[in-house]
Amino acid sequence: MASTQSVSINDMGDPLRPYVPTNETPDEKRKRVSSEKQAKKRSEAIDKQLKAEREEREKQKMAKLLLLGSSESGKTTVLKQLKIIHGRGLSDERQRYRRIVHLNVLTAIKALANALITFGYPIKPENQQHLDRIVNLAAIKNSLNRNSITVQAAIKNQQLDDNSQDIFMENMNSVIALWNDPSVKKCYNSASEIGLQDSAKYFLDNVERFGKSDFLPTDEDILQARIRTVGVAEHKFEIADVIYKIYDVGGHRSQRHFWAPYFDDVNAIIFMAAISAFDQTLEDSDMNRMIDSIQLFEEICNNPLMINTHIILFLNKIDILKQKLGYINVNDYFSEYQGDNKFQSVTAFFKRKFLARNHNDEKHIYVHFTHATDTKQMRVIVASVNDIVQRMNLKASGLI
Ligand SMILES: Nc1nc2c(ncn2[C@@H]2O[C@H](COP(=O)(O)OP(=O)(O)OP(=O)(O)O)[C@@H](O)[C@H]2O)c(=O)[nH]1
Numbered sequence: 001m002a003s004t005q006s007v008s009i010n011d012m013g014d015p016l017r018p019y020v021p022t023n024e025t026p027d028e029k030r031k032r033v034s035s036e037k038q039a040k041k042r043s044e045a046i047d048k049q050l051k052a053e054r055e056e057r058e059k060q061k062m063a064k065l066l067l068l069g070s071s072e073s074g075k076t077t078v079l080k081q082l083k084i085i086h087g088r089g090l091s092d093e094r095q096r097y098r099r100i101v102h103l104n105v106l107t108a109i110k111a112l113a114n115a116l117i118t119f120g121y122p123i124k125p126e127n128q129q130h131l132d133r134i135v136n137l138a139a140i141k142n143s144l145n146r147n148s149i150t151v152q153a154a155i156k157n158q159q160l161d162d163n164s165q166d167i168f169m170e171n172m173n174s175v176i177a178l179w180n181d182p183s184v185k186k187c188y189n190s191a192s193e194i195g196l197q198d199s200a201k202y203f204l205d206n207v208e209r210f211g212k213s214d215f216l217p218t219d220e221d222i223l224q225a226r227i228r229t230v231g232v233a234e235h236k237f238e239i240a241d242v243i244y245k246i247y248d249v250g251g252h253r254s255q256r257h258f259w260a261p262y263f264d265d266v267n268a269i270i271f272m273a274a275i276s277a278f279d280q281t282l283e284d285s286d287m288n289r290m291i292d293s294i295q296l297f298e299e300i301c302n303n304p305l306m307i308n309t310h311i312i313l314f315l316n317k318i319d320i321l322k323q324k325l326g327y328i329n330v331n332d333y334f335s336e337y338q339g340d341n342k343f344q345s346v347t348a349f350f351k352r353k354f355l356a357r358n359h360n361d362e363k364h365i366y367v368h369f370t371h372a373t374d375t376k377q378m379r380v381i382v383a384s385v386n387d388i389v390q391r392m393n394l395k396a397s398g399l400i
């Protein structure tokens with residue numbers, strides 16, 4: 001009876017407590033204790049192995065990825081696409097982006113107005129008052145300067161926010177009138193020369209919609225909007241079972257010293273370059289943007305910390321390159337280029353120029369020609385980046 005009771009206590013109490021028979025001999029006890037010890041050891045070894053396997057699996061499922069590249073190459077745009085495709089979308093940002101949209105419009109028209117004066121083009125007499133108005137937008141002069149981080153400050157400062165919205169509403173008609181003036185359109189043809197942002201036309205074509213009292217930016221408006229990144233921002237995404245930690249950095253030269261602390265333990269880098277920028281100079285120097293990008297790529301690619309890091313090169317803004325090739329000769333900017341001015345040959349040329357800067361023959365660089373504002377294309381590209389990261393994690397773990 002006693003033994004039955006003992007069994008039943010064992011069974012009903014802690015199911016993992018070893019069963020102790022009540023009537024065993026000393027010899028049986030010694031054997032039992034010894035075999036229990038061995039079983040415990042085996043179990044501990046299995047636990048240890050399982051833990052190691054779990055950690056390895058977790059490691060495989062985590063990926064640290066950096067988005068690097070020059071200013072305006074499209075890094076933050078890719079991040080916005082990730083939010084649309086694999087995150088919570090852009091709804092949380094709509095309110096905030098309303099001001100950025102307004103500032104983008106004012107920045108673009110102000111740059112065109114200044115250019116008109118510099119070039120000395122005549123303006124329709126009835127538009128003179130509008131030109132004076134825009135040129136004298138002194139109140140937000142600093143935030144109108146897209147090269148200045150005061151745009152960023154303006155977005156955070158409620159008073160300036162309201163200010164920029166009021167200023168937008170007050171000047172909307174002048175913006176529309178100027179944008180329709182033939183001389184202003186002529187200035188637009190010199191967009192690269194006057195440092196106009198790539199999405200200037202998009203914003204100026206949609207002014208009336210942005211001026212409606214209930215205006216909230218669409219995904220497209222947010223993708224087209226430009227606000228310079230300051231510092232480094234971390235974002236998390238889950239893509240097909242892999243948790244990605246993605247770092248978006250500011251690409252302006254004043255921002256690049258912030259990058260280095262993030263170089264440790266990186267699985268992959270997406271290096272972005274605007275392939276359309278071959279005829280443009282940097283915001284604040286005479287340096288050609290493409291040359292700056294190529295030099296930056298060389299530095300990153302051959303950085304000793306990046307030996308085991310996979311590099312995925314996004315040659316971005318192919319839509320703008322296609323347009324430009326219709327009226328701008330690559331040879332005028334890169335005299336060594338002797339090919340035709342067609343998309344295929346030009347993209348192959350720039351791809352070669354980038355890849356030639358990789359000094360490590362063992363290192364494979366994946367190249368994508370991208371259009372970062374196009375969600376449909378980015379869906380395909382992001383899936384392919386995820387494939388690359390998954391494959392290299394399997395390789396690192398010896399599974400393939
Ligand atoms: N047409 C077109 N515009 C693009 C493309 N990629 C980005 N843009 C636009 O280019 C501008 C700059 O893009 P961002 O993503 O802010 O550039 P960034 O690399 O984050 O710039 P920094 O933060 O200064 O380093 C934005 O107005 C985008 O809408 C593209 O493939 N095609």
Ligand SMILES: [Mg+2]
Pocket residue numbers: 075076077227228229248249250251
């Ligand atoms: Mg950015």
